[in-house]
Structure formats: C-alpha cells, structure tokens
Amino acid sequence: MKKHNSKITYNESLTEKIFFYRQQTLKRKKKYDQEQLNKPITFWIKKERLLGEIGKEFTIILRTRGCDWALGAHGGCSMCGYIKDANIENVAPTQIKNQFDYALSNKLNEINKDTDNYVLKLFNSGSFLDEGEISENVRRYIYEKIASIGKIKEVVLESRVEYITPDKLIEIKRYLKNKYLEIGIGLEAIDDYIRNNYINKGLLFSDFKNAIQICKEHNIGVKAYLLFKPPFVNEQGAMDDCENSIKELIELKVNSISINPLNIQKGTFTEFLWFQKRYRPPWYYSLFKCLKRSLSQEDLKTVRILSDPSGAGTKRGIHNCLKRECESSAKEVLRKFVLTQDLRELDKETFDCNCKKKYKMQKSYY
Numbered sequence: 528m529k530k531h532n533s534k535i536t537y538n539e540s541l542t543e544k545i546f547f548y549r550q551q552t553l554k555r556k557k558k559y560d561q562e563q564l565n566k567p568i569t570f571w572i573k574k575e576r577l578l579g580e581i582g583k584e585f586t587i588i589l590r591t592r593g594c595d596w597a598l599g600a601h602g603g604c605s606m607c608g609y610i611k612d613a614n615i616e617n618v619a620p621t622q623i624k625n626q627f628d629y630a631l632s633n634k635l636n637e638i639n640k641d642t643d644n645y646v647l648k649l650f651n652s653g654s655f656l657d658e659g660e661i662s663e664n665v666r667r668y669i670y671e672k673i674a675s676i677g678k679i680k681e682v683v684l685e686s687r688v689e690y691i692t693p694d695k696l697i698e699i700k701r702y703l704k705n706k707y708l709e710i711g712i713g714l715e716a717i718d719d720y721i722r723n724n725y726i727n728k729g730l731l732f733s734d735f736k737n738a739i740q741i742c743k744e745h746n747i748g749v750k751a752y753l754l755f756k757p758p759f760v761n762e763q764g765a766m767d768d769c770e771n772s773i774k775e776l777i778e779l780k781v782n783s784i785s786i787n788p789l790n791i792q793k794g795t796f797t798e799f800l801w802f803q804k805r806y807r808p809p810w811y812y813s814l815f816k817c818l819k820r821s822l823s824q825e826d827l828k829t830v831r832i833l834s835d836p837s838g839a840g841t842k843r844g845i846h847n848c849l850k851r852e853c854e855s856s857a858k859e860v861l862r863k864f865v866l867t868q869d870l871r872e873l874d875k876e877t878f879d880c881n882c883k884k885k886y887k888m889q890k891s892y893y
C-alpha cells in the first residue's frame with residue numbers, strides 16, 4: 528500500500544461528511560460468497576472507438592478488496608460509489624485469476640470469430656497497479672493470457688498515480704509488447720482546488736504530470752478521466768472547468784480523454800446533495816457546448832475523446848428533460864460523435880426539444 532500525497536489541503540468538514548457516508552455504506556454491506564468471489568463483478572462486449580478505427584470493447588470489472596483511497600481516512604472521492612461492489616477484505620489471488628478466466632472463457636470465442644478488433648478494458652473499480660488489490664503474481668498471469676489473444680489490439684488499465692512506477696510499466700511492456708497500452712487516471716479536473724476540495728480526489732496536478740512523464744518514458748499511453756460537473760459547480764462552471772481541462776490535456780499530449788458526466792451513485796456524498804436538491808446532474812446541452820468550444824477537428828487527430836455516461840437519460844445521470852425522444856436523440860448524438868470523432872455529429876440532434884429554453888434560464892444558477 529502506498530502513502531497518499533500529504534501536501535494536499537482538504538476541506539475538512541467535507542472530508543468528514545464523505546467519510547461518514549462511506550462508513551454508513553460499509554456498515555450496510557453484505558459479504559460476498561465464494562461463488563461471487565470467483566466471478567467478476569461484470570463483463571460485456573460493445574461497440575467502441577479504437578485508436579484509428581471503430582471496433583469493440585471487451586470490459587471486465589474484477590472484484591478486489593476495493594480502492595484504498597475510498598477505504599482510508601479521507602473516505603474517497605465525493606461522487607464514487609464503487610466500494611459497494613468491493614469485497615473490503617482481501618480477495619485471494621486464485622479467486623481474482625478465476626474471475627478473469629471466467630469472463631475470458633465466456634467471450635473468447637466471440638472475440639476470435641469477430642471481424643472487428645478489440646480494446647480490452649480491465650478494471651477493478653480501484654487501482655489495477657495497487658498490490659493490495661491485485662498482486663504481482665496475478666498481474667503477470669493476466670498479462671500472459673492477454674498477450675496470446677491477437678484480436679485484442681489495445682489494453683486499458685486504471686490506476687491512481689501513486690501506484691504507477693517504472694518497474695510496473697516495464698513489466699507490462701515486457702508481457703504486452705505488441706499491444707497499444709493505456710493507463711486510465713482519474714484526474715477529474717485540472718484545477719487543484721476543484722479536484723481536492725469538491726471531489727476530494729487526493730491528487731495534485733503536478734503528481735498527475737509526473738505520472739504522464741513516466742508513462743511517456745515507457746511508451747505507454749495515458750487516458751485521463753474528467754468529471755463533468757463536479758459537486759458545488761453549476762452548469763456554466765462545469766463547461767468552463769471542463770474546457771480548461773480538455774485544452775490543458777491536449778497541450779500535455781494525453782492520448783485519450785474520457786469525459787464522465789457525474790452520475791449519482793448510491794451511498795455517496797453527492798447522493799446526499801442530490802437528495803437535498805443541492806445538485807442536479809449535467810444537461811446534455813452543456814456537454815455538447817463544452818465539447819464544441821474545447822475541440823477542433825485538428826485536435827481530434829492527436830487525441831481521442833471518449834464518453835459513455837453511466838445512467839445517461841435518467842434522473843441520476845446526464846439528462847435533459849427526461850422526455851424519451853429528447854434523451855434518446857442526445858444519447859445518439861454523443862455515441863456517434865465518440866465513434867466517428869467528427870465534431871459535426873454534435874449538431875445533428877434529431878429532436879428539437881423546447882426544454883432548451885428552460886436550460887438556458889437555469890444554467891447559471893443550478
């Protein structure tokens with residue numbers, strides 16, 4: 528387990544509340560049985576944008592003890608409820624291997640028969656490179672298996688920056704030399720104040736930049752996650768914050784940017800704000816406006832923009848007025864933009880909804 532950065536100043540009363548809600552969730556948690564621990568949380572295949580083509584993603588979410596940041600004294604990030612799927616106690620290395628094997632044996636035939644290429648997204652709702660969640664022995668076992676699957680052209684793992692070390696990157700490269708590798712890092716926002724005081728991320732931008740440097744030195748790509756509309760930020764603020772973040776990340780030559788509009792997850796501090804009507808998930812209108820303002824078609828030759836919002840079109844996720852046609856038209860616009868990386872797609876809404884007027888009136892206040 529690695530020490531988190533002690534130079535960060537937090538909003539202590541917020542940290543206390545986040546910690547309180549986290550503890551409540553942990554108290555209510557049921558134990559997972561052997562069968563559940565030998566299967567991943569979930570896995571799926573669906574269309575996704577690959578580096579230079581449209582292909583498929585094979586996503587596996589492994590069940591580990593959970594994110595060390597969420598389990599620690601700071602209570603984790605204000606919007607993150609992933610800990611509800613974690614085991615809290617250690618998961619045996621054999622069980623994690625079984626989880627991976629279970630998903631792979633289920634989908635390998637389909638992958639091998641497919642004409643599309645694949646990106647494997649291997650997630651654990653925490654840090655893949657944290658030994659406390661996934662041991663070296665398990666990492667190597669998994670890398671070896673992935674190396675033998677030719678259809679998988681790209682591999683994405685996620686990790687907090689404190690676990691990204693040169694030796695772990697050398698190890699990945701050694702096993703997966705023929706694949707494009709990317710490490711997903713939850714930066715959320717480039718603004719240190721927003722990130723640490725509103726999101727409680729426990730991460731400095733300077734540490735993120737160091738991690739990019741290490742990845743570059745080892746020829747490994749970086750995918751930065753941005754949180755669209757953190758708590759305590761209104762629609763206008765969300766657009767400004769995300770625009771600044773995208774522009775800075777492009778300057779830093781980050782390979783992919785995944786934009787995650789905040790969705791209200793169970794047992795989180797943001798759920799508490801939402802219950803109190805102090806937070807509304809973002810409107811699609813804001814996201815589209817922000818993307819158009821932040822990006823040029825030229826930028827999209829060097830950076831890949833991803834976004835597959837959880838809970839989209841529902842009251843807990845990004846949404847407009849919740850009218851079926853309005854939500855499905857907006858959802859389709861985003862999906863097509865991500866698949867094609869063509870900014871013109873953002874102007875192709877098929878449903879001109881009158882909720883835009885309400886949005887325009889609200890956006891500076893809510």
Ligand code: SF4
Pocket residue numbers: 594595596597603604607608609652653687713728
């Ligand atoms: S967002 Fe990532 S770092 Fe933050 S608590 Fe969740 S899993 Fe941990």
Ligand SMILES: [Zn+2]
Pocket residue numbers: 847848849850853854880881882883
């Ligand atoms: Zn509408």
